[in-house]
Amino acid sequence: MIEVAMTRTAADDLPDPYRLRLPGPTAVPERVRAAMARPVLNHRGPEFRGQLATAERLLQPILGTENSVLLFGCSGTGMMEAALLNLLAPGERLLCIVHGQFGERFAAIGEALGAVVDRVEMEWGQGVDISAVAARLEAAHYRAITVIHNESSTGAVADLAALGTLLRDRPEILVVDSVSGLGAVPMRQDEWGVDVVVSASQKALMCPPGLGLVSLGAKARAVVARHTAMPRFYFDFRRALESASKAETPFTPPTAHVAALVEALEMIHAEGMEAALTRHQALSTALRAGGAAIGLPDFTRAPLRSSSVVVLSVPPGLLGGAIVRTMRERYGSVIAGARNRLADRVIRIGTMGFLAPGDILTDLQQLEEVLAGLGHPVEVGAGVAAAARSLHASAREAGKTVVRAAS
Structure with a gap:
């Protein structure tokens, strides 16, 4: 008889009960966890293509968009960086609206990529002062403006409709992090004129961490198509958009996470x-x-x-x-x-x-x-x-x- 040595794992040290009540990641429903345990699919086969198409179809009304929705194996921060990689050329200016910790993160990512980053600071816990943003736009030209939709460090929600109106007829790209908002806070990307929305799986979408998503409007897609943007490979939105037209991803996706996402999205739409x-x-x-x-x-x-x-x-x-x-x-x-x-x-x-x-x-x-x-x-x-x-x-x-x- 073969004896298997039993070793302790981190799960053995969890309190009983264990109530995950964070602002993310959040508790995952049993049927979503069970979906991850299904047989692994061929990521180039018809079954997974169907699953990917279903995920996009169910995400679009939650985003309030008719755009393609691109999925990547990464965290929300990965999608923040990916958005700036695809929109900025070296030395271009970025305006970051900062009204909490994650607004600061967007600015730090821009600086790490070599962008010229300006910040418009708001008091933490307050909303976004649209007039202050408008004044900065009159003083300098920017390639993109970043804002956190739902600033989970302070509980403040940005008025995206007002920001979209401000930028609709301007060349700047409005980039929105809705990692902690999507699915719990209203998002009307197309109606409000939001050019880019990035989000992730582990919050109101009721999935484990590990899956990032992005939706690009027409104005953003035109900028992404430039050959002068930052060096990019895995996070190249041009490749991803081309693959999305065939219900595929450019590289191997986290197929089990996509299965979980479809299950969670079906729960949201059933509600x-x-x-x-x-x-x-x-x-x-x-x-x-x-x-x-x-x-x-x-x-x-x-x-x-x-x-x-x-x-x-x-x-x-x-x-x-x-x-x-x-x-x-x-x-x-x-x-x-x-x-x-x-x-x-x-x-x-x-x-x-x-x-x-x-x-x-x-x-x-x-x-x-x-x-x-x-x-x-x-x-x-x-x-x-x-x-x-x-x-x-x-x-x-x-x-x-x-x-x-x-x-």
């Missing part, structure tokens, strides 16, 4: 896109209401607030890191703090993906007990009650009960 957006908004509104009731007010002050992540201010005398650590140690609930200038000042909890009201009520019940244990005066039950009232009001307004994504 209905508007219903999914309404659910995300109801859950995030309820969590904000519950947080305010226990002394964790909303950090976000932008006119448009995220439906995929709630950023709560930590009261004086407490540290965000202590709350995060205690939530994991006591309950196995993994929430986020901040690894930037907001460190220990905020906690962040995801409200995207495969979630229902019970998830939010559990978050608040646990937070109440953690805060009390850390010495913060809190009326136990106040947060849960406030969230329940908010959920009831949202359900009445929508005319139906807020439920989990279709299983």
Whole structure:
């Protein structure tokens, strides 16, 4: 008899239960995980071509576009870099709208690629000042403008319709990171005049990390077609667009991830896109209401607030890191703090993906007990009650009960 030595894995050290409540990656539904375990397909065969075409067809209404949707094996940051590689020629100017950590990341990528990067800084937690962007456009010419649709470090959502109107008749390309927004926050790429949208699989699209996507409008495709852009090979959008016309990818794609994505997209469409957006908004509104009731007010002050992540201010005398650590140690609930200038000042909890009201009520019940244990005066039950009232009001307004994504 052959004996197999049993070794411990990282999974053996997970708390039980383990609740992934980050602003991404998010919990993956069982049927999506099961889709990844199906037989591996020939990436040049008819079965995978059909799967790739289905993924594009189901993504287009979520993006609000008729454009081709290109898939790559990478993270959201990979797609941010890929977009700039394909749009910028060496030495061209890039204007980065910075209203949080990921706006800073876009600027850092541009600088690493050798672009001349200017930043228009906004106060973190506030929205994008369109007049400030317009003033910068009058002062200099840029090849592209970058903005984060849903800034998950602050909970602020950019007004893409206003930015699209500003840039529609100008030569600059509007590049939008909607990694943490797509599927939870409205996106109308064609209607709003967004030239490039990049996103990824691991947030509201309910899939594991590893799959990036990009949608290019006509203005962007004309710039991508230039031979003067940055050196590019794997991330060459020209190759990808040519392959997409044949329902293929230029290089070997992560086929199991595409199978998972199709499964998740079918769940979203079974729920209905508007219903999914309404659910995300109801859950995030309820969590904000519950947080305010226990002394964790909303950090976000932008006119448009995220439906995929709630950023709560930590009261004086407490540290965000202590709350995060205690939530994991006591309950196995993994929430986020901040690894930037907001460190220990905020906690962040995801409200995207495969979630229902019970998830939010559990978050608040646990937070109440953690805060009390850390010495913060809190009326136990106040947060849960406030969230329940908010959920009831949202359900009445929508005319139906807020439920989990279709299983």
